[in-house]
Amino acid sequence: MGTSTTAQRRADQMFPVLPAEDIARIRRFGEPRDYAAGEAVFRTGQRGIGLILVLAGRVDISQHDGAGQVVEIAHHGPGEFMGEVSGLTGKPALVDGVAAEPVQALWLSPEQLRRLIVAEADLGERLMRALILRRTSLIESCAAGPLVIAEGDDSGRARIGNFLRRNGFPFRAVTPDEDPALADLLAPYRDHPDSWPLVLLADGRLLRNPAEQALAEALDMVGSDAADRIYDVAVVGAGPAGLSTAVYAASEGLSVVVLDAKGFGGQAGASARIENYFGFPTGITGQALTARGFVQAQKFGAEIAIPACVASLDCEASDGIHRLRTDAGRTWCARTVVIASGARYRRPPLEHLADFEGRGIWYWASPMEVQLCAGQEVVLVGGGNSAGQAAVYLAAHALKVRMMVRGDGLAATMSRYLIDRIEANPAIELMSRTEIVALDGDARGLQTVRWRDRASGAETEAPIRHVFLFIGAEPATEWLASCKLATDRHGFVQCGGDPGYPLATSRPGVFAIGDVRAGSVKRVGGAIGEGATVVAQIHAWLAERAQDAATAEVSA
Known part of the structure; x- marks a missing residue:
C-alpha cells in the first residue's frame, strides 16, 4: 500500500462546505463580486488575493506550467472557498481560478482575511487549517510552482530544491528526458553543463x-521594501x-517585519527530529515546528521577507529610526530592531571546501540530500545533538554513515538517548579521534x-561523494559592524547593561x-522563550520613548 496524501486523508478539512451561519459571519468582512462564465477569478502570479467564498455558481481550479500543460486541481461550488496560506500576506497565487x-x-483581501481569522x-481555526493543508497538499503533489529540471543526482537540483522546500514553496523536479513536452525547450542547453539546473516558471x-536570490525575485517571494514605512519592530x-518574536509582537498589535537571508x-x-522540545513527546521535525511559527506570524500580520540578506544596520540616525539595508x-x-x-x-579549514558546498558538502540532512546519497557510504562530522x-x-537511507x-x-x-540510538544502529560507525584532511572531485562534485x-x-x-558537517556554529x-555593538571575544552580542x-544591546532600541x-x-526552547520575553521589553522601551517625547513637547 502506498502512503496516503494529505488530500486523501483530510479532504473534508481541506475543502469544507460552510453552512449558512458561517457565510453570514464572513459577509461582514468581505465584499461581493460577480464573475461571468469563463472569466478569470484569479490567475497564477496575481498578488493581493486573500480568500474568495463562492455563494453561487462554480469555479474550476487548475495549475499550468511553463510548457503549457494544465492540470485540474479542484472545483468549488456554493459554500466553498478559494485560497491557501499565501492569502494571509497577498503573495502571488500559485494556481488559476x-x-x-x-x-x-465574497472577496476578502489579505487584511480582511486576517481580521476574520482573529475575530x-x-x-478562523477551521479556515487556517484548510489554508495550511492546501499548501501542504500542493507541496506533496508537486501540483504547482516552478519546474526544476536536472538529472536526479545534480547537486544544483538539490540546492534549489532545498531553498524552495525550506521556504514552503511547492515545485516539481523532473529530469531532462522525463517530460517529452520539454524536449524542444531543453535542446539548446543539453551541451552546456553550466546552464543546469534549469528552472521553468509558470509564465x-x-x-x-539561478542563484537563490534571483530565483526568489523571479517568483516574487520577497515582495518590495517600504522605505517610507516605519515598523515598530x-x-x-x-x-x-x-x-517567536514576530508571533508575540504582531499578536499584540505591533507592526513587524522579519528579514532572513535563506529561509x-x-x-x-534543518533538524531531522527534535525529541526534547516540551510538549512533543514523540518528537517533531525542525521544519514542521518552525513552519507552524512561520504561518502563525503571518496570521497575525507580520511581514516576512525571504531572502533578504541584511548587509548593514544604521543605528545612529538623528531621528532615532533604525535603517536596515540589504545586499540587494x-x-x-523600524523603531526597534531584534537581532536574531x-x-x-562552522567550516573546517579544508582546501576546496567552498568548491564542493552544495555539490557534496552539506550542512544539513533533508529529504533532498537523502535522495542524492541513498544506498551510498557517507561521512558525517560532528558530535552534538544535531549531528546525532x-x-x-x-542511516535509514545510506549504505553506511561514518560518524567522525x-x-x-x-x-x-x-544527549544520552541519541548516543544509545547510534550505538544500536549497525549502519553507523563512530570514528573517534578522526578528522578529514583532504577533499577531491571534479565538475560533477565531490x-x-x-x-x-x-x-x-x-x-x-x-x-565518498557526500560529507555532512555538523561541527557547531559561529555568530x-x-x-553589525556598522552599528558598533558590544560583543564578547567570540563575536556574540552582549546584552544586559x-x-x-x-535583552537590550549597547545600542538604544x-x-x-x-x-x-x-x-x-543554544536550545530551541530557550530561543522561543527569549522571543516572547523581548516583546515585553520592546513594549516598555516604546512606551518610555513615547513618554519622553510627550514630556519634551510639553516643555517646549
Missing part, C-alpha cells in the same frame, strides 16, 4: 542555474527566536575524501536574542 458558470462570490476564533520564463533572522527555521529548521539595495526602517540572526555553520539526529536519519569526531567519544557533547586517525597518524582515502554578526532591559546573544543556552 476560472468561473465555469456565472459566479457570485471569529472557531471559524514561460526559463532560468539557467524589525527582526533579523527567521529561526525559532525571530519567529525560515534557521539551524533548527533595499531598505527597511543566530549562528552560521542527522546520523540516525541518514575529533574527541574520544560523544558523552561530553550529545568524489573522494581522505581522513586521518589522530592517534596513529594513519590516513585513509575512500570514494552571524558581520552585518540596563537591568530594566536584560536594539535587542539580541537566541544563539547570537552571548550567554544564551
Whole structure:
C-alpha cells in the first residue's frame, strides 16, 4: 500500500462546505463580486488575493506550467472557498481560478482575511487549517510552482530544491528526458553543463542555474521594501527566536517585519527530529515546528521577507529610526530592531571546501540530500545533538554513515538517548579521534575524501561523494559592524547593561536574542522563550520613548 496524501486523508478539512451561519459571519468582512462564465477569478502570479467564498455558481481550479500543460486541481461550488496560506500576506497565487458558470462570490483581501481569522476564533481555526493543508497538499503533489529540471543526482537540483522546500514553496523536479513536452525547450542547453539546473516558471520564463536570490525575485517571494514605512519592530533572522518574536509582537498589535537571508527555521529548521522540545513527546521535525511559527506570524500580520540578506544596520540616525539595508539595495526602517540572526555553520579549514558546498558538502540532512546519497557510504562530522539526529536519519537511507569526531567519544557533547540510538544502529560507525584532511572531485562534485586517525597518524582515502558537517556554529554578526555593538571575544552580542532591559544591546532600541546573544543556552526552547520575553521589553522601551517625547513637547 502506498502512503496516503494529505488530500486523501483530510479532504473534508481541506475543502469544507460552510453552512449558512458561517457565510453570514464572513459577509461582514468581505465584499461581493460577480464573475461571468469563463472569466478569470484569479490567475497564477496575481498578488493581493486573500480568500474568495463562492455563494453561487462554480469555479474550476487548475495549475499550468511553463510548457503549457494544465492540470485540474479542484472545483468549488456554493459554500466553498478559494485560497491557501499565501492569502494571509497577498503573495502571488500559485494556481488559476476560472468561473465555469456565472459566479457570485465574497472577496476578502489579505487584511480582511486576517481580521476574520482573529475575530471569529472557531471559524478562523477551521479556515487556517484548510489554508495550511492546501499548501501542504500542493507541496506533496508537486501540483504547482516552478519546474526544476536536472538529472536526479545534480547537486544544483538539490540546492534549489532545498531553498524552495525550506521556504514552503511547492515545485516539481523532473529530469531532462522525463517530460517529452520539454524536449524542444531543453535542446539548446543539453551541451552546456553550466546552464543546469534549469528552472521553468509558470509564465514561460526559463532560468539557467539561478542563484537563490534571483530565483526568489523571479517568483516574487520577497515582495518590495517600504522605505517610507516605519515598523515598530524589525527582526533579523527567521529561526525559532525571530519567529517567536514576530508571533508575540504582531499578536499584540505591533507592526513587524522579519528579514532572513535563506529561509525560515534557521539551524533548527534543518533538524531531522527534535525529541526534547516540551510538549512533543514523540518528537517533531525542525521544519514542521518552525513552519507552524512561520504561518502563525503571518496570521497575525507580520511581514516576512525571504531572502533578504541584511548587509548593514544604521543605528545612529538623528531621528532615532533604525535603517536596515540589504545586499540587494533595499531598505527597511523600524523603531526597534531584534537581532536574531543566530549562528552560521562552522567550516573546517579544508582546501576546496567552498568548491564542493552544495555539490557534496552539506550542512544539513533533508529529504533532498537523502535522495542524492541513498544506498551510498557517507561521512558525517560532528558530535552534538544535531549531528546525532542527522546520523540516525541518514542511516535509514545510506549504505553506511561514518560518524567522525575529533574527541574520544560523544558523552561530553550529545544527549544520552541519541548516543544509545547510534550505538544500536549497525549502519553507523563512530570514528573517534578522526578528522578529514583532504577533499577531491571534479565538475560533477565531490568524489573522494581522505581522513586521518589522530592517534596513529594513519590516513585513509575512500570514494565518498557526500560529507555532512555538523561541527557547531559561529555568530552571524558581520552585518553589525556598522552599528558598533558590544560583543564578547567570540563575536556574540552582549546584552544586559540596563537591568530594566536584560535583552537590550549597547545600542538604544536594539535587542539580541537566541544563539547570537552571548550567554544564551543554544536550545530551541530557550530561543522561543527569549522571543516572547523581548516583546515585553520592546513594549516598555516604546512606551518610555513615547513618554519622553510627550514630556519634551510639553516643555517646549
